[in-house]
Amino acid sequence: MADHQLSLRAQLLDCLTIGRVILSIILFFIGSFVLDYTWRPSYPSSIPMVGHGRGLVNTIRNIANYMFHYREWVIEGYEKHSKSDRAFIIPASLSRPHDIVLPRSQTAWLLERPDHIVSAHEAHNDVLYSDYNLLGRENARTTWYNRVIHKFLARNLPVLVPGLDQEVSHSVDVAFGAGTTPDDYKEVNLWNAWLGVVPQVTNRMLVGRDICRNEEFNKSMVAFVDAFVLNCLILNLIPKILHPVFGRLVTTPNWWHWRKATKHSVPVIEKRLRDFARKEAGDPAYDSWTPPEDFITWTIRLAKAENATAELDPYTISKRLLPIQFAAIHTTVLTGHGVLLDLLSSDPADGVLEGLREEAARVLAEDGEDGQDGQDGQGGGRRWTKNALARLYRLDSAIRESQRVSNFSATLVERKVVAPEGLTNPAEGWHVPQGAYLTFNLQGLHHDPELYDRPEEYDAFRFSRPREAYEALPAEKKDPEEGLRLKKLGMVTTGDAHLAFGHGRHACPGRFFVAHELKMVIAHLLLNYDLRHLTGERPRPKWVGGTIIPPTEATIQIKKRKAATAA
Numbered sequence: 001m002a003d004h005q006l007s008l009r010a011q012l013l014d015c016l017t018i019g020r021v022i023l024s025i026i027l028f029f030i031g032s033f034v035l036d037y038t039w040r041p042s043y044p045s046s047i048p049m050v051g052h053g054r055g056l057v058n059t060i061r062n063i064a065n066y067m068f069h070y071r072e073w074v075i076e077g078y079e080k081h082s083k084s085d086r087a088f089i090i091p092a093s094l095s096r097p098h099d100i101v102l103p104r105s106q107t108a109w110l111l112e113r114p115d116h117i118v119s120a121h122e123a124h125n126d127v128l129y130s131d132y133n134l135l136g137r138e139n140a141r142t143t144w145y146n147r148v149i150h151k152f153l154a155r156n157l158p159v160l161v162p163g164l165d166q167e168v169s170h171s172v173d174v175a176f177g178a179g180t181t182p183d184d185y186k187e188v189n190l191w192n193a194w195l196g197v198v199p200q201v202t203n204r205m206l207v208g209r210d211i212c213r214n215e216e217f218n219k220s221m222v223a224f225v226d227a228f229v230l231n232c233l234i235l236n237l238i239p240k241i242l243h244p245v246f247g248r249l250v251t252t253p254n255w256w257h258w259r260k261a262t263k264h265s266v267p268v269i270e271k272r273l274r275d276f277a278r279k280e281a282g283d284p285a286y287d288s289w290t291p292p293e294d295f296i297t298w299t300i301r302l303a304k305a306e307n308a309t310a311e312l313d314p315y316t317i318s319k320r321l322l323p324i325q326f327a328a329i330h331t332t333v334l335t336g337h338g339v340l341l342d343l344l345s346s347d348p349a350d351g352v353l354e355g356l357r358e359e360a361a362r363v364l365a366e367d368g369e370d371g372q373d374g375q376d377g378q379g380g381g382r383r384w385t386k387n388a389l390a391r392l393y394r395l396d397s398a399i400r401e402s403q404r405v406s407n408f409s410a411t412l413v414e415r416k417v418v419a420p421e422g423l424t425n426p427a428e429g430w431h432v433p434q435g436a437y438l439t440f441n442l443q444g445l446h447h448d449p450e451l452y453d454r455p456e457e458y459d460a461f462r463f464s465r466p467r468e469a470y471e472a473l474p475a476e477k478k479d480p481e482e483g484l485r486l487k488k489l490g491m492v493t494t495g496d497a498h499l500a501f502g503h504g505r506h507a508c509p510g511r512f513f514v515a516h517e518l519k520m521v522i523a524h525l526l527l528n529y530d531l532r533h534l535t536g537e538r539p540r541p542k543w544v545g546g547t548i549i550p551p552t553e554a555t556i557q558i559k560k561r562k563a564a565t566a567a
């Protein structure tokens, strides 16, 4: 019997060659892909498709070419179908169903569907693999953090501006300005400099001034969002059926980075909860205490108002911060990076930098306020206010124009059909089942010559010229309706031809904050530093599927200005 067992084991081991193991793994993956594929929602054949088209061979070609040709397919689809008001299908990555790209004329129709018919949240979760990246289903499925931001952020901006201004001055002077003198230009890596600014400024709003300058906390959060993006790229290539295993495996670093951050955030959250409790208990030491305005305070207020006690757990609060860190950090760094590359690649003869600097100095003098000496180690000088920032029309336009022409996504505003009965398109008559994905053609819209004059050109003051012309009119010639129309040229206004922040009721609720942040950063740079124009072509990004890979190697030349105009 023992001999028999031994020989069976020997035979099995003989069969187990490296070649056979590799072949089995390949067959297992192919089988998983086939299963995945058969479970995908099927789309009507009346909707045209770009890429290599339908059928088994073409499907394999689509999968092989998705990484390198997605953006070209988006452009091709815009010309062939979107411009004739027709939807088209665009192939997706290996692990995701295809997207249906809707024409501009159907924007309002889709975005007005209720959330129980087409869901933004579910679409975002699927595209971002949030069940894994956000440390589990519970944190991915909740819309709590979304509600906190929608409810509190924009209305608290006037109160937040002075603190943000301090973080901007401090972080820009460290990340861009360290070691600069008025005598010579210094070379700075632009991507790393923005990464030195955005987490600190964003976290002033999220977790307050006690932690926003903490290097380990900020590094952990940046590492978390970096891991998040990398995991999305990896999971795009793995069959969905295997995600419960691979999703957990590849997102292990996310847990590690979150844990590291909690060392700093949880004690602050616990203290805030204690402070709230003592104030509520009538502790006389807290008579004049008011909580700082930040995400921690807002989430405590909302949880108390709604009796949502689970939301008051310090570790839960620290997890709710993660989706916001993801939504806020890379998007803002990408945008700021793009704006400076566009500005510094503009023709020096056009005087764009000088125009922006003149505006910033004038508005700060007129509408800024005097800073107090010694605030957080900052000197006095003029400080920004919400009203002053609202008057930076040129800078606002320079940012909006960069978001238009240097778009960081080819398609945007993803929605998933969640209604069990599916969705019928009234304009074209087709019907798609539950699980279908719909989106819009950002690339095509932002570069359409019928919507924008000379669409490929970065025209920094495209949106501010009419606003400035209106401002210069004598009061009796100003038509308030025209004034309102021109206000909509501002960077926070979304529309069916400008989708950088999405559109409709799920449009980015952080955009008002971003507008303040980016304006303060760029104004501080221009008022305190000289920036050299780039020579040659603007460094170009690369695209992997629908994901942009920015030119992170790009550097700029910067030196301290002789006569700095602001603090």
Ligand code: HEM
Pocket (backbone or CB within 6 Å): 120, 121, 145, 146, 149, 153, 324, 327, 328, 329, 331, 332, 335, 412, 413, 414, 499, 500, 501, 502, 503, 505, 506, 507, 508, 509, 510, 511, 513, 514
């Ligand atoms: C330049 C920076 C940013 C860009 C370009 C950007 C862009 C976007 C886009 C395109 C969406 C999806 C809209 C849709 O599907 O309709 C979105 C959603 C969102 N963003 Fe931003 N975002 C930025 C910064 C921020 C910041 C700083 C925050 C938070 C403070 C934030 C919080 C959110 C949230 C919570 C959502 C989900 C909204 C919802 O589903 O209702 N974003 N953002």
